[in-house]
Amino acid sequence: MYPIIYGRDAPNTAAGATASHAxxxxxxxxxxxxxxxxxxLCDVAIDGVGQFIAGAVGTVMQNQGPTSLIITQAYPLPASQLSLENGGDIYSYINSTRNPTATILKSIARKDTFAPYIAGFSSRGPNPAGHNILKPDLAAxxxxxxxxxxxxxxxxxVEVDKRSFSYNIISGTSMACPHATGVAAYVKSLHPKWSPAAITSALMTTAVPMSAKKNPDAEFAYGAGNINPLKASNPGLIYDIDALDYIKFLCAQGYHTTLLRHITGDKSICPEGSAGTAFDLNYPSIALSTPLSKAISHVFNRTVTNVGSPTSTYKAIVTTPPGLSIKVNPSVLSFTSLGQKLSFTLTIEREQ
Incomplete structure (x- = not known):
């Protein structure tokens, strides 16, 4: 056991620090x-440098944010992040005895039975650049x-930490991106002629559905679901997109010629009749931004390419939320060869 002290009670006045700083x-x-x-004991969760250079043997830090934002990370000294409530209990204990003591035990690995779910620090949709394109695409x-x-x-x-290791425990986009990139590279190795859009489609349409009960933001948190490396290489159908499709989409979003050419790097222009085609970008997901009180009647056009069995049939199964009417036409697509493309429409309606 070691003595435990509240940081506020140990300000470095010689360095001009106040109790608030401490x-x-x-x-x-x-x-x-x-x-x-x-x-x-500290009032905020920081990098631990202040405690380390002052000679502390450990630190307990109260996290001011939601407990869902508490994640494992390395510190230059033994450390533990606690909720504000638990931190308050420790503060009360320190003030309840003349010689408060504590220890920080070795971490014990446990299975998170609630997983998989989206971390509190992960960004959410909708897509600010285009509300009618669902983002994120998927989770990893x-x-x-x-x-x-x-x-x-x-x-x-932190520089004061001189320990050297070949592995670390890390959280963030820097970890999710390698998972998604690795799966995409794996799919590309098996299908070298597939476009980036085709690979994206494969990853999205084979993702494992996630629970809206665990993630209140639902698809705005996890998109199509959790990435599935085992199934991504054999999606059956893909939603492919070519360069002209993207140009039409950008034009429909209001991009003028100068801005369009900055993106494409060539002399592209908006094709005639491209206005109003933003909804028809052949994306693997479908989104419609609309006020809750407004009536809906919209038709989406999609085209799928058969990359599975040469002779195959796919049937649409629709789960419709209360108050909406969702119809797929045709509801059955029958393919007779690989690479064959078939189209369908999806109609969403809601009375005001």
């Missing part, structure tokens, strides 16, 4: 004479991932 355990805010050899593992790490870089990411 409560947040900012760099050089803690008095080494009061902190050395002790565990420090990105929380507490065991990843390769350069031994030349401090394990905690």
């Amino acid at each position: 409560s947040r355990c900012l760099t050089n805010s803690l008095d080494p004479n009061l902190v050395k050899g002790k565990i420090v 593992p990105g929380v507490e991932i065991l990843a390769a790490w350069s031994p030349n870089s401090p394990i905690s990411g």
Whole structure:
């Protein structure tokens, strides 16, 4: 057991730090004479540098945000993040006895039975650049991932930490992107002639559905679902998109010729009749931005390419939310060869 002290009670006044600075355990805010050899309770979760250079043996930090934002990460000293409520309990204990003590035990791995779900720090839709294109496309593992790490870089990411390791536990887009990229590269190796849009389609249409009960933002949190490497290479059907389709989409979004050419890098112009085709970009998902009180009557056009069995039949199965009418026409697509393209329409209606 080690003595435990509240950071606010150990300000480094010689360095000009106030009690407020010390409560947040900012760099050089803690008095080494009061902190050395002790565990420090801090009011915010930071990188641990202030506690480390003051000689603390450990730190307990209250997370001011939602507990869903608490994730595993490396610190330069033994550390634990707690909820504001639990941190308050420790503060009460420190003030209840003359010689408060504590210890930080070794972490115990456990299975998160609630997984998979979208982390609180992950960005959500809708897509600000175009509300009628559903984003995100899909989800991939990105929380507490065991990843390769350069031994030349401090394990905690702070310079005062001199430990050197070849692996680390990391969370964020930097972990989710390699998963998605790896699966995309795997699909590309099996289908070298597929376009980026075809690969995206394969990843989205084979994703494992996720639960809206666990993710209140539903598709705005996880898109098509959790990426599935085993099924992505054999989607059966793909929604392909070529360069002209993207040009028509951008034109329908209001891009003028100059801006369009900045994106395409050539002398593209908006084709005649491209206005109003934004909804018909051959995307694997369908989205419609509309006020809740407004009546809906919209038709989406999609074309799928057969990349599965040469002779195959697909039937549309629609689960319709209350108050909406969703119809697919034709509801059955029968293919007779590989590479064959067939089209269908999806009609969404709602009375005002």
